[in-house]
Amino acid sequence: MTLPLIQFSELPPEGRNFSGEIREDWFGLIGKYDPIFAPPLKYDVTVRLDDGDVIVEGAVSASFQLQCSHCAARLPWRVLLDPYFTCEAKEGGTLDLTAQLREDILLALPGYPRCEESNVEPHPCQKEGAFAPESEFVPLTGEEPSDTPKPNVWEALDRLPPSGSSPAR
Numbered sequence: 001m002t003l004p005l006i007q008f009s010e011l012p013p014e015g016r017n018f019s020g021e022i023r024e025d026w027f028g029l030i031g032k033y034d035p036i037f038a039p040p041l042k043y044d045v046t047v048r049l050d051d052g053d054v055i056v057e058g059a060v061s062a063s064f065q066l067q068c069s070h071c072a073a074r075l076p077w078r079v080l081l082d083p084y085f086t087c088e089a090k091e092g093g094t095l096d097l098t099a100q101l102r103e104d105i106l107l108a109l110p111g112y113p114r115c116e117e118s119n120v121e122p123h124p125c126q127k128e129g130a131f132a133p134e135s136e137f138v139p140l141t142g143e144e145p146s147d148t149p150k151p152n153v154w155e156a157l158d159r160l161p162p163s164g165s166s167p168a169r
C-alpha cells in the first residue's frame with residue numbers, strides 16, 4: 001500500500017484530509033548500514049491548493065532502527081514531523097505524496113546517531129569508555145600538576161658554594 005496519488009482536480013477548495021498507516025517499506029534503504037524502517041509510518045495531512053501552490057499540512061511519524069555511529073549497534077529512532085508543512089509549486093495534475101514524505105522523513109534522520117542520543121530508548125553506548133569522556137580531559141593551562149614535586153629552592157641555594165666575603169651565617 002502506498003499513499004494515494006492526489007488528483008488536484010478532485011480537491012475541494014478547503015482541501016482534503018489524507019490519513020492512515022503504511023507498513024510497506026518504500027524507503028528503499030538496502031545498504032548494510034542504512035536505517036531500517038520499523039513500520040508503521042503514520043500520516044494525517046490535509047492537502048489543498050493555494051494559487052499555484054500545493055500545500056500539505058498535518059503530522060507525519062515513522063520509526064527506524066539506526067546504526068550507532070560509534071559502536072555500530074542498532075538504536076531506535078522516531079521521526080516526528082508535527083507540524084508537517086510543505087508548499088510546492090503545483091505541477092501537472094497530480095501530487096505523489098509518497099515521494100514527498102519519503103524525502104522529508106529521510107532528511108529528518110540524524111547523520112551520526114549514537115546510542116545515548118536515541119529519542120525512543122537511549123542507552124549507554126557500548127563503546128563508551130574506549131575514549132575518555134571530555135570531562136576527564138586535563139585542560140592545558142600551562143601550570144604544573146599539583147602532585148609533581150617542586151624543586152626545593154632553598155636546598156638548592158644551600159648547595160651553592162660560598163660566594164662572598166660576608167657569609168650570611
Ligand SMILES: [Zn+2]
Nearest residue numbers: 068071115125
Ligand atoms: Zn553506540
